[in-house]
Every structure is written in C-alpha cells, then in structure tokens.
Amino acid sequence: MCIKMLELLSSGRIYKVSLLASLLETKERNIIEYKKELEECGYYITSIPGRYGGLKLESSCVIPSIKFNEEEIETLKESYSYLISKNDFIKKKEYQNAFSKIFASINEVGDNDDIYIIDKYPLLMSQKDLESRYKFLEEAIKTKTSVIINYNGRNNIETEFKLDPYELFMYNNSWFVIGWSQTRGDITYFKLNRIINYQEMNKKFEVTTLYNRNDYINEYGFKAFEDWYHVEFIVTGIYSSMIKDRVYGKNQEIIALDDSKTKVIVDMQDKEAILKFVLGYGEYITILEPNWLKDSVKKACKKVISKY
Numbered sequence: 001m002c003i004k005m006l007e008l009l010s011s012g013r014i015y016k017v018s019l020l021a022s023l024l025e026t027k028e029r030n031i032i033e034y035k036k037e038l039e040e041c042g043y044y045i046t047s048i049p050g051r052y053g054g055l056k057l058e059s060s061c062v063i064p065s066i067k068f069n070e071e072e073i074e075t076l077k078e079s080y081s082y083l084i085s086k087n088d089f090i091k092k093k094e095y096q097n098a099f100s101k102i103f104a105s106i107n108e109v110g111d112n113d114d115i116y117i118i119d120k121y122p123l124l125m126s127q128k129d130l131e132s133r134y135k136f137l138e139e140a141i142k143t144k145t146s147v148i149i150n151y152n153g154r155n156n157i158e159t160e161f162k163l164d165p166y167e168l169f170m171y172n173n174s175w176f177v178i179g180w181s182q183t184r185g186d187i188t189y190f191k192l193n194r195i196i197n198y199q200e201m202n203k204k205f206e207v208t209t210l211y212n213r214n215d216y217i218n219e220y221g222f223k224a225f226e227d228w229y230h231v232e233f234i235v236t237g238i239y240s241s242m243i244k245d246r247v248y249g250k251n252q253e254i255i256a257l258d259d260s261k262t263k264v265i266v267d268m269q270d271k272e273a274i275l276k277f278v279l280g281y282g283e284y285i286t287i288l289e290p291n292w293l294k295d296s297v298k299k300a301c302k303k304v305i306s307k308y
C-alpha cells in the first residue's frame with residue numbers, strides 16, 4: 001500500500017489525504033501511517049496546509065514498481081487495440097512507442113494477444129491528412145496566429161473562413177477546432193476532416209474574454225450552438241433491447257414496457273441529427289413527442305416513397 005501511495009505521489013501532484021484514502025480504498029488514518037513509513041525509508045513527503053493543500057512528494061527518487069495484474073493487462077491491450085484501429089487518432093506513432101515500453105515489462109504479452117477490433121465506419125480522410133491539419137492548427141493555437149481555412153459545410157458548399165483558433169478537441173469520434181470566426185463575428189467550431197485548404201495569416205490574436213470552454217462544450221456536445229429538444233419515442237421488436245445500450249442525450253430515461261417494447265425519454269440536440277436518428281429505426285420506432293419530429297418523419301417518408 002505504501003508503494004501504491006508512492007506511485008500516486010510520484011506524479012508531483014498535491015493529494016488530499018481523503019483523495020489518497022479513496023484511491024487506495026483505505027481509511028484516512030492509514031494514509032498518515034503510510035506517510036510515516038515512507039519517510040522512515042527516506043522518502044520526504046511534505047504536508048501543505050490550506051484549502052488547496054495536501055501531501056506532496058518533494059524529492060525525485062527511484063520508485064519501486066508493482067507488476068500489472070491480469071485485469072490491468074487486458075485493459076491495456078484493449079485500449080491499445082482500440083486506439084490503433086482508429087485512423088483519427090493523431091499521435092498513433094508516439095502512442096505505439098510508449099506502449100512498446102509498457103509491453104516490454106509484461107512478459108505475458110505475445111504475438112497472439114491482440115484484441116480484434118473493427119472500426120465499422122472509418123474516417124475517409126487518411127490519418128496523414130488529418131494529422132497535417134491537426135499539427136497546423138496546434139501550432140497556430142500555440143503561437144496565437146490567425147488562419148484562413150476553406151471549409152466544406154453541411155450544404156456541401158466550400159466557404160472561406162478567417163479564424164482565431166482556440167482549442168482542439170474530439171467529440172463523437174471526430175476532431176474539431178473551436179475559436180473566434182472573424183468571418184462570422186462569433187465563437188464557432190469546425191470539423192477537421194471537412195477542412196479542405198488552410199494557411200496562416202500574418203496576424204496574431206488574443207483570446208477574447210467572452211470565451212469560456214464550459215459555456216460552449218460539455219459531455220453532451222456543443223451546448224451553446226444547438227438548442228435542446230425533448231423527445232419521447234417507443235422502440236419495438238429487435239431494437240427494443242439494443243436501444244438500451246447507449247446514452248443519446250441528457251435527462252435520459254429508458255423504460256422497458258414489455259419484452260419487445262422500450263420507451264425512451266431524452267433531451268437531444270440538432271433537429272437534423274434527431275431526424276436522421278429516428279429514421280434509422282424505420283418501422284420499429286413510434287414517436288410520441290414532439291409534433292415537429294412527427295411531421296418531419298412524415299415528409300421524409302413521403303419523399304422516399306415518391307422516388308420508388
């Protein structure tokens with residue numbers, strides 16, 4: 001337990017006694033005892049007072065290692081296989097190099113230990129092209145340099161934007177850049193694989209005081225850009241069980257009505273995405289609310305029928 005605590009403290013972070021106790025699944029009074037034992041072995045741990053205080057390992061030292069258990073090894077393999085299979089994972093080469101060092105310490109790992117993962121809908125853009133856009137924007141963010149991008153929008157029309165890029169982030173398995181659009185005069189975001197051409201401007205920028213990441217992005221998506229819509233529907237047949245597997249928005253409730261009927265209540269974003277989502281379930285979905293979604297499905301179905 002002392003070695004595990006030492007490994008946590010070796011990160012250089014300040015840890016509350018309560019947090020260490022939680023991470024080590026022990027009592028707070030034991031943390032104080034571990035601290036004494038470690039100090040007797042020559043590891044100096046400072047107690048920092050105050051609201052943001054806690055325990056911190058002061059000097060750099062050799063940290064004893066603990067072997068991975070079976071479950072941890074399987075977790076590492078699965079995460080490795082998953083990320084390497086994604087062509088939108090930017091730092092794949094660096095990740096492979098880092099993991100080769102980890103794998104070298106696991107004697108059990110062999111040629112047949114890979115977990116087989118298939119990316120059903122891989123990104124059409126090559127990793128090399130995506131990486132070039134990522135690195136270009138990463139450098140522009142670091143140097144606070146404005147850029148010009150040619151972007152293929154939803155209407156499939158190429159548009160030029162002058163952009164002050166603030167941050168890169170991944171959402172729903174796609175890379176985005178968010179920043180101040182000089183063209184629109186507002187904070188906006190762009191999908192990296194929809195950027196056609198890009199170049200630097202001979203101009204530096206300052207991040208506007210209006211920008212706060214939490215005002216625009218959360219775990220559900222782009223909260224400042226798209227309205228939320230309350231949606232209720234019933235899924236039947238073969239999909240009644242599958243619908244229970246994922247989170248589709250916030251305030252979600254999933255109610256099993258019987259063996260072949262499931263009701264979903266959820267708040268979702270983006271009318272176009274909601275329509276596409278419900279149409280994907282075809283005859284197996286019945287929309288209860290809202291009315292505009294019912295009307296949209298009717299119109300879409302009439303257009304489909306007219307084609308055939």
